[in-house]
Amino acid sequence: MGGSTRTPTLTALLCLGLCWGLWDEAQMGTLPKPSIWADPSHIVTKGSRVTIWCQVSLQADGYYLYKEKVSESLETLETSWDSSNKAGFSIKSMSSHNVGRYRCAYQSGESRSQLSDDLTLVMTGQHEAPSLSANPGPVVALGGNVSLSCSSLWPRGSFHLLKEPGANVPQHLEWTFHRERGQGFLQVGPMNTSHAGTYRCYVSPESYPYLWSQPSDPLHLQVTGIYEKPSLSTQPGASVSWGENVTLQCCSELWFDTFHLSKEGSLTPPQVLRLQDTAKPHQVNFTLSPVTSDFEGTYRCYSSHSNNPYLLSQPSDPLDLLVSGSNSQDYTVENLIRLGISALILMVLGVLLFQARHRQSRPQYAAGTSTRKREDGQ
Numbered sequence: 001m002g003g004s005t006r007t008p009t010l011t012a013l014l015c016l017g018l019c020w021g022l023w024d025e026a027q028m029g030t031l032p033k034p035s036i037w038a039d040p041s042h043i044v045t046k047g048s049r050v051t052i053w054c055q056v057s058l059q060a061d062g063y064y065l066y067k068e069k070v071s072e073s074l075e076t077l078e079t080s081w082d083s084s085n086k087a088g089f090s091i092k093s094m095s096s097h098n099v100g101r102y103r104c105a106y107q108s109g110e111s112r113s114q115l116s117d118d119l120t121l122v123m124t125g126q127h128e129a130p131s132l133s134a135n136p137g138p139v140v141a142l143g144g145n146v147s148l149s150c151s152s153l154w155p156r157g158s159f160h161l162l163k164e165p166g167a168n169v170p171q172h173l174e175w176t177f178h179r180e181r182g183q184g185f186l187q188v189g190p191m192n193t194s195h196a197g198t199y200r201c202y203v204s205p206e207s208y209p210y211l212w213s214q215p216s217d218p219l220h221l222q223v224t225g226i227y228e229k230p231s232l233s234t235q236p237g238a239s240v241s242w243g244e245n246v247t248l249q250c251c252s253e254l255w256f257d258t259f260h261l262s263k264e265g266s267l268t269p270p271q272v273l274r275l276q277d278t279a280k281p282h283q284v285n286f287t288l289s290p291v292t293s294d295f296e297g298t299y300r301c302y303s304s305h306s307n308n309p310y311l312l313s314q315p316s317d318p319l320d321l322l323v324s325g326s327n328s329q330d331y332t333v334e335n336l337i338r339l340g341i342s343a344l345i346l347m348v349l350g351v352l353l354f355q356a357r358h359r360q361s362r363p364q365y366a367a368g369t370s371t372r373k374r375e376d377g378q
Contacts, residue, residue: 031113032057036104038119043162043212044094046125054104054116055086062107063087066115068100099123099210120210124202127213128153132161132201134219139262139270139302139312142225145189150201150216152182158209159184160202164218188221196223196310220310224302227313228254232261232301234319242325243290250301250316251283258309259284260302264318274306288321296323 034056044050054063080088087106091098102119105112130152140146150159159182182203188195199219202212230252240246250259255278262270273284288295299319302312 031106031108031111033114034060034063034104034106034116036102036116036119038121039088042119042121044091044098044121044123046094046123048094049090049092050094050098050121051088051090052102052104052119052121053086053088054106055084056106056113058085058108060085060087060106060108060113064105064107065089066103066105068102094123096123096126096208096211122204122210122212124212125214126208126211127203127205129214130159130201130203130216132199132216132219134221138220139222139224140189140191140195142192142223143190145187146191146221148186148188148199148201148219148221150184150186150203152203152213154182154203154205156206157182158204158206160204160212161186162200162202162215164198164200191223193223193226193311196221198310222310222312224312225314226311227256227303228252229314230256230259230301230303230316232299232316232319234321238320239322239324240291242292242323245287245289246291246295246321248286248288248299248301248319248321249283250286250303251281252303252313253282254303255282256303256305256313258304258306260304260312261286262300262302264298264300266297270302291323293323296321 034054036052036054038044039051039053041050052065054065080090099121102121103115103117105115107113130150133149133151134140135147135149138146148161150161152159184201197220199221200215200217202215204210204212230250233249233251235247235249248261250261250273252259257275259273259275260270261273271286273286275282275284286301297320299321300315300317302315304310304312
């Protein structure tokens with residue numbers, strides 16, 4: 001915000017019950033409406049600073065900021081004049097009192113402008129974060145479909161889905177209910193390159209629509225089928241003995257600097273390696289060590305460019321990795337565990353049995369002694 005402070009020309013008006021009446025009166029102006037936006041965003045983290053900007057295409061003598069149904073005066077806002085025909089109203093520390101709908105207007109000479117469009121200021125970090133997942137998974141073929149699910153403990157409210165970066169207007173998910181949990185679904189598809197990216201979701205309770213939760217963990221949605229497929233091979237072979245090492249080699253005829261290895265049915269994210277050498281062949285080695293039965297399955301690899309990691313190639317042909325001797329090894333480990341548990345149980349039972357017998361013998365000995373004393377007394 002450049003320029004000097006000119007508080008008298010920048011007015012933040014308090015709108016209570018007469019708010020809509022004030023807005024309607026301002027709309028009677030003949031000058032074109034200004035534009036309004038928030039910097040850095042209209043979605044503000046609790047405690048952060050945000051500036052509401054009002055800009056016009058001509059010279060203005062004064063600016064006005066209106067807020068719908070506020071509970072306290074807006075005079076606490078910092079106001080500043082900018083030489084490029086815009087004025088800023090700054091909130092030092094975002095709180096629940098600052099959320100809501102804003103509009104601005106300006107004055108030039110004796111004429112008042114129309115009101116700007118609405119700016120909805122929301123605050124995040126007020127509630128516990130929901131969870132975000134993709135079904136059947138976050139890696140989707142070009143032209144395919146995926147369902148994004150946002151889940152929260154709040155039984156009623158609204159879900160807000162944001163794509164990062166550049167999604168200024170949140171998408172709202174359709175509400176569904178699952179017992180006591182709220183869950184929203186959004187069907188995305190047919191998939192194209194614009195759908196790829198990082199997503200987060202928020203939830204806001206029904207009675208406080210402008211107070212959003214903390215963001216969910218990021219969901220990275222990747223689109224495959226953009227480039228030609230790489231090849232996937234294994235060294236020393238596709239059948240590996242339990243406990244040995246195996247290398248999966250992903251190779252591409254075209255130059256790519258990033259390669260991804262995924263296992264079908266696995267919930268863990270794909271392994272990612274960056275290419276270290278630009279010379280041919282363009283390939284990376286994924287090492288699995290030591291091999292156990294958990295590594296057995298079907299693998300595929302993809303290639304991509306690091307400057308756009310969400311757009312992947314077609315998948316390689318599947319590679320089936322077999323782990324020989326895995327069953328016997330697994331059974332041996334399981335049997336050792338069972339034997340150990342059985343031995344521990346027997347030891348505990350032995351100790352308990354010994355203690356029980358010891359307790360029973362002590363009263364009998366005392367009774368015998370007492371009897372002998374009475375006999376001796378006689």
